Amino acid sequence: MTLTTSRLTRIALFTAxxxxxxxxxVPIGAVPITFQNFFVIMAGLLLAPADAFLSVLIYMLLGLIGLPIFAGFRGGLQSVFSPSFGFIPGFAVGAYVIAKLTQGETRPIRLFLATVVGELIFYAVGLPYLYYILQSMSKAPESFYALLAIGVIPFIPGDLFKMVICSVITPKIKKAIK
Known part of the structure; x- marks a missing residue:
């Protein structure tokens, strides 16, 4: 697959x-509530798998080289030591999987189910990282439930809302693009 101007533009748009x-x-603790996952999900729903992955990877690399584009206007290599950083690689993998599961799909329920899989990947990568970083700071939660209370439970309502919106608007966007 060659990188055409159109593909590069779409990748750059989703990176931005x-x-x-x-x-x-909205800072609520170790992990802030952001709108990042909305755009990561949309990248997965609207781009080819490799392009969705690249859009997140480029975002991550730009932040790591120092551009203040991470939550809280942070950036730089020190961001790797942020408890929430682990969600960003999870976003890359999740966007790829969402795109792989939804190629050619326009039914909102199927799109929604793919976003659920993507969100589970976000958490499967982000939560162990969150725990590891908090543990290295001697702030590790004492139980698995306490970890979920920090890194999952506060985000469920907003994530469900974003996933539903993405699943409903994607068919309309795909139709408009064609």
Whole structure:
């Protein structure tokens, strides 16, 4: 697959949207509530798998080289030591899987189910990282439930809302693009 101008533009657009989503942030503890996952999900629903992955990977690399595009206007290599950083690689894998599961799909229920899988991947990568970083700071939660209370439970209502919205608007966007 060659990188055409059109593909590069779409990848760059979603990279920028993910960065904008990070700026829409509500700090509630170790992991802020952001709008990043909305744009990561949309990248997965609207781009080819490799392109969805690349859009998140480029976002992550731009942040790691120092651009303040992570939540809280942070950036740089020190961001790797943030408890919430582990969700970003999870976003890359999740976007790829969502895109793989939804190629050619326009039925909202199927799109929604793919977003559920993607969100589970976000958490499967992000939560162990969150625990590890908190443990290295001597702030590790004492139980698995306490970890969920920090890194999952507060996010469920918003994530479900974003997943439903993405699943409903995607068919309309795909139709408009064609």
């Amino acid at each position: 949207l993910i960065a904008v989503g990070a700026f829409i942030s």
